[in-house]
Amino acid sequence: MAVNYATVTWDQLHRDARILAEALVPKMPFKGVVAVTRGGLIPAAIIARELNCRLVETISVVTYDEEERGKPTIIKSPDAAGDGEGFLVIDDLVDSGVTARVVRERLPKAYFACLYAKPAGMKLTNHFVVEVPQDTWVLFPWDTAPLFVPPLATKAMDKAENKAD
Numbered sequence: 001m002a003v004n005y006a007t008v009t010w011d012q013l014h015r016d017a018r019i020l021a022e023a024l025v026p027k028m029p030f031k032g033v034v035a036v037t038r039g040g041l042i043p044a045a046i047i048a049r050e051l052n053c054r055l056v057e058t059i060s061v062v063t064y065d066e067e068e069r070g071k072p073t074i075i076k077s078p079d080a081a082g083d084g085e086g087f088l089v090i091d092d093l094v095d096s097g098v099t100a101r102v103v104r105e106r107l108p109k110a111y112f113a114c115l116y117a118k119p120a121g122m123k124l125t126n127h128f129v130v131e132v133p134q135d136t137w138v139l140f141p142w143d144t145a146p147l148f149v150p151p152l153a154t155k156a157m158d159k160a161e162n163k164a165d
C-alpha cells in the first residue's frame with residue numbers, strides 16, 4: 001500500500017495548536033493539562049500558555065512489540081490529574097486510537113484533544129483540528145530536517161545517462 005506523507009512545519013504546528021487552544025476557550029477553566037509524551041509535549045506547552053494553565057502533567061504510553069502481542073503499557077502515570085476531572089489531555093496525533101484508549105481509561109473524566117486525527121481513532125477524541133487520511137504518515141517538525149533536493153533536470157539527466165550505460 002502506498003504511503004503518503006504530510007509534512008507539518010513548526011509554523012503550521014504552532015498555528016494548529018493555537019486553533020485548538022481557541023476552540024478550547026469555552027471549556028475553560030481547566031485545572032491543568034496532561035501531555036501525552038512525547039508527541040503531545042510541544043502542543044501541550046503551547047496550549048497551556050494560551051489557556052494560562054500552570055499545572056502540566058504527563059502520561060507516557062508505550063507499546064512494546066515483543067511483549068504480550070503489543071499490549072500498550074503506561075510507563076509514566078499522570079498522578080497529579082487524579083481521574084482526569086477538570087483536566088485537559090493533549091496529544092499531537094490520534095492514529096489507530098490505541099494510545100488514546102489507554103489514556104481515556106486512565107483519565108476517564110478528562111477532556112481529550114489533539115491536533116491531528118485519523119479515522120480509526122478520531123471517535124476517541126473530544127476535539128481535533130485536522131483530519132488526516134489513514135494512509136498518510138504525518139512528519140512532525142521534531143522528526144524531520146531540511147535536506148538538499150537535486151533539481152528535477154539533474155535527476156532526468158542522471159536517468160538518461162544511466163540508460164545510455
Ligand SMILES: O=P(O)(O)OC[C@H]1O[C@H](OP(=O)(O)OP(=O)(O)O)[C@H](O)[C@@H]1O
Nearest residue numbers: 037038039093094095096097098099121
Ligand atoms: O493512535 P495510535 O496508533 O496509538 O498513535 C498515536 C500515538 O503515536 C504517537 O506517539 P508514539 O507512540 O510514536 O510515541 P512518541 O510520541 O513518544 O514518539 C503519537 O504521539 C500518539 O501518542
